[in-house]
Amino acid sequence: MKKNLSHKEIMAIKRVKMPEQDAQERSRNFKEVNLGLSKEQAIREAQRCLQCKSQPCVDGCPVRVRIPEFIEALAEGDLPEAAHILLADNTLPAVCGRVCPQEDQCEIRCVRGAKSGPVAIGYLERFVADWAMEHPEELPTGSTPQASGKSVAVVGSGPAGLTMAGELAHMGHSVTIFEALHDTGGVLRYGIPEFRLPKRIVDLEVTRLQNLGVTIECNIIVGKTMTLEELSEQFDAVFIGNGAGLPVMLDLDGENLKGVYSANEYLTRVNLMGAWRSDFPTPIIHGRQVAVIGGGNTAMDAVRTARRLGAERAIILYRRSEAEMPARIEEIIHAKEEGIEFILLAAPLEILGDEQGWVTGLRCQKMELGEPDASGRRRPVPIAGATFELEVDVVVNAIGTRANPLLTATAPNLKLSRKGNIETDSTGATNLPGVFAGGDIVRGGATVILAMGDGKNAAAAIDAYLNKGA
Amino acid sequence: MFEVLQNDTLAPNVHRLVIRAPRIAKARKSGQFVIVHPEQGGERIPLTIADADPQAGTITLFVQAVGPSTLQIVGTPAGGSLQDIAGPLGKETEIERWGRVACVGGGVGTAVLYPLARALADADNEVTTIIGGRAKPFIILADELAEFSREVLITTEDGSLGRQGFVTNALQELIDDPERCPQAIFAVGPVPMMRAVCELSRPYGIKTIVSLNPIMIDGTGMCGGCRVKIGNETKFACVDGPEFDGHQVDFALLVDRLTMYREQEAKLIGELPPELQKKIIKVKK
Ligand SMILES: Cc1cc2nc3c(=O)[nH]c(=O)nc-3n(C[C@H](O)[C@H](O)[C@H](O)COP(=O)(O)OP(=O)(O)OC[C@H]3O[C@@H](n4cnc5c(N)ncnc54)[C@H](O)[C@@H]3O)c2cc1C
Ligand SMILES: Cc1cc2nc3c(=O)[nH]c(=O)nc-3n(C[C@H](O)[C@H](O)[C@H](O)COP(=O)(O)OP(=O)(O)OC[C@H]3O[C@@H](n4cnc5c(N)ncnc54)[C@H](O)[C@@H]3O)c2cc1C
Ligand code: SF4
Ligand code: SF4
Ligand code: FES
Numbered sequence A: 001m002k003k004n005l006s007h008k009e010i011m012a013i014k015r016v017k018m019p020e021q022d023a024q025e026r027s028r029n030f031k032e033v034n035l036g037l038s039k040e041q042a043i044r045e046a047q048r049c050l051q052c053k054s055q056p057c058v059d060g061c062p063v064r065v066r067i068p069e070f071i072e073a074l075a076e077g078d079l080p081e082a083a084h085i086l087l088a089d090n091t092l093p094a095v096c097g098r099v100c101p102q103e104d105q106c107e108i109r110c111v112r113g114a115k116s117g118p119v120a121i122g123y124l125e126r127f128v129a130d131w132a133m134e135h136p137e138e139l140p141t142g143s144t145p146q147a148s149g150k151s152v153a154v155v156g157s158g159p160a161g162l163t164m165a166g167e168l169a170h171m172g173h174s175v176t177i178f179e180a181l182h183d184t185g186g187v188l189r190y191g192i193p194e195f196r197l198p199k200r201i202v203d204l205e206v207t208r209l210q211n212l213g214v215t216i217e218c219n220i221i222v223g224k225t226m227t228l229e230e231l232s233e234q235f236d237a238v239f240i241g242n243g244a245g246l247p248v249m250l251d252l253d254g255e256n257l258k259g260v261y262s263a264n265e266y267l268t269r270v271n272l273m274g275a276w277r278s279d280f281p282t283p284i285i286h287g288r289q290v291a292v293i294g295g296g297n298t299a300m301d302a303v304r305t306a307r308r309l310g311a312e313r314a315i316i317l318y319r320r321s322e323a324e325m326p327a328r329i330e331e332i333i334h335a336k337e338e339g340i341e342f343i344l345l346a347a348p349l350e351i352l353g354d355e356q357g358w359v360t361g362l363r364c365q366k367m368e369l370g371e372p373d374a375s376g377r378r379r380p381v382p383i384a385g386a387t388f389e390l391e392v393d394v395v396v397n398a399i400g401t402r403a404n405p406l407l408t409a410t411a412p413n414l415k416l417s418r419k420g421n422i423e424t425d426s427t428g429a430t431n432l433p434g435v436f437a438g439g440d441i442v443r444g445g446a447t448v449i450l451a452m453g454d455g456k457n458a459a460a461a462i463d464a465y466l467n468k469g470a
Numbered sequence B: 001m002f003e004v005l006q007n008d009t010l011a012p013n014v015h016r017l018v019i020r021a022p023r024i025a026k027a028r029k030s031g032q033f034v035i036v037h038p039e040q041g042g043e044r045i046p047l048t049i050a051d052a053d054p055q056a057g058t059i060t061l062f063v064q065a066v067g068p069s070t071l072q073i074v075g076t077p078a079g080g081s082l083q084d085i086a087g088p089l090g091k092e093t094e095i096e097r098w099g100r101v102a103c104v105g106g107g108v109g110t111a112v113l114y115p116l117a118r119a120l121a122d123a124d125n126e127v128t129t130i131i132g133g134r135a136k137p138f139i140i141l142a143d144e145l146a147e148f149s150r151e152v153l154i155t156t157e158d159g160s161l162g163r164q165g166f167v168t169n170a171l172q173e174l175i176d177d178p179e180r181c182p183q184a185i186f187a188v189g190p191v192p193m194m195r196a197v198c199e200l201s202r203p204y205g206i207k208t209i210v211s212l213n214p215i216m217i218d219g220t221g222m223c224g225g226c227r228v229k230i231g232n233e234t235k236f237a238c239v240d241g242p243e244f245d246g247h248q249v250d251f252a253l254l255v256d257r258l259t260m261y262r263e264q265e266a267k268l269i270g271e272l273p274p275e276l277q278k279k280i281i282k283v284k285k
Helices: A007-012 A039-046 A067-075 A079-089 A093-099 A121-134 A159-170 A199-211 A228-234 A263-272 A297-308 A329-337 A448-469 B022-027 B068-074 B109-122 B142-146 B167-176 B191-204 B251-258 B262-270
Strands: A151-155 A174-178 A215-217 A237-240 A260-262 A289-293 A313-318 A341-344 A346-353 A359-372 A378-391 A394-397 A435-437 B002-011 B014-020 B033-037 B045-053 B058-064 B084-089 B100-106 B126-133 B151-156 B184-188 B207-211 B227-230 B233-236 B243-245
Touching (some): A093 A448, A151 A159, A159 A174, A159 A199, A159 A448, A263 A297, A297 A329, B014 B068, B045 B109
Parallel strands (some): A289 A313, B100 B184
Antiparallel strands (some): A346 A359, B014 B058, B033 B045, B207 B243, B227 B233
16 A cells, blocks of 8 residues: 555555544543544554664664554554554553554654654554454464573563563563552553453453463562562562652642642542542542642643542642653543643642531642743742632642652661662663662653563563573 | 451450461460451451461451451451451561559450550560450450450440450559559550550550551551651551550541441441441440
8 A cells, every 4th residue: 555655655655543532522431532543544654654774763762662663563454563563562552552642752752753743653553553463363473482481570561561471471470460459551551441441451451461371460569578588589580660659748738638649649639549439438528619739740640630520720839840741642632632731840749628628729839930940840939929829629639759768667688769769770780689670760750661671681680680690 | 369267256246257367376476466358349458467377277366347358358257258367467576574564455355455465475575465345245354454454454334344444444553553553554545545545655654565556458558548646757557557646646537537438338338238237336436
């Protein structure tokens, strides 16, 4: 098909638009916002790719997905081949195609970006991955690897741990994942909401791992149920991918009022514990006027969740301007379409409450942008005397997370950074022999694909370590 | 899945469950708790590990039915199973040699107190136990506690067993008697009881340790929902506690935060069939 297209014709194809649920309607339900491309749309978008020899897009992807190759197969309508290429490089393409910050990674490098918008690599990845999930019978069944006789314990079932497990299983090692919660997926399960990443996808990915022979044990809190030392004794190697799951508190007066949540609690109640469903017993306060503090993906997820739980006014309160917001652009656009209010250059000073201990408002400080700080973003500075009050009945704190010390507190010899993150070398090895780490516990809050890249990287190092020992 | 091996009724709606959980039994230390997630789609409920047998691979929980989830847990018969149990969570009790110790338990708190009191007695403390309840049927574990206590004082609100009144009446007498005045107090029970014990002991400067029960989800420090105020600091009860210096606890805040979902809880209880509703114990806040 593509072969018949001239360069001019290729250049004339416009970037595809992702079909979406109507903004008004979706702001009241938890169904997925992006509906996915049709096969025709996907093939047409794939035809836009110029198959650059230098492959700049691949350099932008932390796991180096062979982007032009899978897109070429797709452009030719060879979906099994496209899926085969994609799955070889990326264990969780249906997840990445949905939540990767493509605009800053692969797509930003695309040569078509400047003129007519980059090839929609993320959308195409999602399309191929979804097709693969629905057509498992059309995928080549890889040969079962020779069992190596070696065993590896993986702590945490977030993207780092899942990727690690998949890679190691393919190498023939016997893998057991230990997960603290009663369900798998880490942030993919308890953090990112259904309307952005349906949990069915996480379930399918986890089932795929189990079919590869990976054992998953939930309800094991390493550091409490078992120690790192015990794991090191029972397994030939250990990978730690326990995330950065400790909420940073605001440290403001009124923070303990009823109706004040950390984003972790708010999103966990909704996503993991099903508080959005009437058939689940988990309660949550359905605010009429909800303020979410922060400007990252977590803040966007929380505020859009609040809207779907019925908030008339759902507000983002962020201390810098929109340009500095760390959230993905798509999420910011979607949030605005759903009627989310953005109050920028404002920081909370105090949370106000009534005599019964419920939140009633937020007292805020207006800010302006000063000199750039260490992160290169312009530092917000308070404007003297400029304060205002907002009437709210739920406040969600989404200012960030830190490393949870539960595991590391019981592993005194494991080398940590000053912030409590695990220190590793470039292969993911910690200072303890046979103990590797990756994902948010090493990087601090980062991204799904970086966590997966760490898992993939460290899997190679673990394989080398195990073979050396043999 | 975690198999329930034994389920006995100790008092109206207070059950003792023995559950197979070998890893938890092995790792558990006194004062720690588990989170029970009774079924897919259920709530996560924190419950103290009252006892553990590492050889048999079992843990013992004492559970009082106060709402739909605890009702479901106590309703799991021997041979049945609970979907998920995670633990042991929280810090272990710091057992010191205080000398004379008063252990004060109210309601199901007496069960939580039991292993604590035994550990204190094992550490050569002279333990006096005070247990209280609404009426005779609610007094549990008196005989078991008597095995290692110097004396067991019982109070009931209606006088149907022991002395009529509250545990604080008995504690006051103990404090007033120079021969029996405790050097430390451990109090576990409904929040108003723990609060009253702390108010009583404060002027005497007697160290008083309480076990707090805020609403929890993960129990691992991840959500911050269990926050309590100790002195001027906010702490997460699941990782920094659940035991704290009672004289530092902001009880008003704890009571208040426990009412956060009162409406939703009442609604869920209201949706239960009437015969089950009757089974739920009204807890005082
Ligand atoms: C709300 C939200 C939205 C986000 N949106 C995006 C997005 O759109 N795009 C993007 O790329 N990134 C996003 N991120 C960031 C991304 O999700 C994380 O960077 C990524 O999940 C990190 O993966 P991980 O495997 O290191 O850890 P996690 O996903 O945090 O998984 C860690 C797992 O380990 C378990 N665990 C923790 N401690 C223990 C223990 N002691 N023993 C056993 N198990 C333990 C946890 O329960 C968890 O399941 C978002 C994050 C949040 C919170
Ligand atoms: C560390 C800790 C140890 C505990 N140990 C025991 C124990 O050994 N035996 C025992 O019977 N109970 C114990 N509890 C209390 C027990 O967890 C609650 O009674 C239970 O969660 C109530 O759930 P429900 O759905 O049945 O009732 P609901 O209808 O949800 O609530 C009924 C009452 O329980 C309170 N409550 C609701 N959810 C929680 C929660 N997650 N944590 C605490 N209180 C809650 C509510 O404020 C209300 O007063 C403990 C609590 C904590 C935090
Ligand atoms: S994994 Fe993410 S960065 Fe890599 S190609 Fe896919 S969308 Fe782009
Ligand atoms: S940079 Fe863009 S056009 Fe070039 S190969 Fe990559 S996706 Fe195709
Ligand atoms: S229960 Fe979530 S932090 Fe304590």
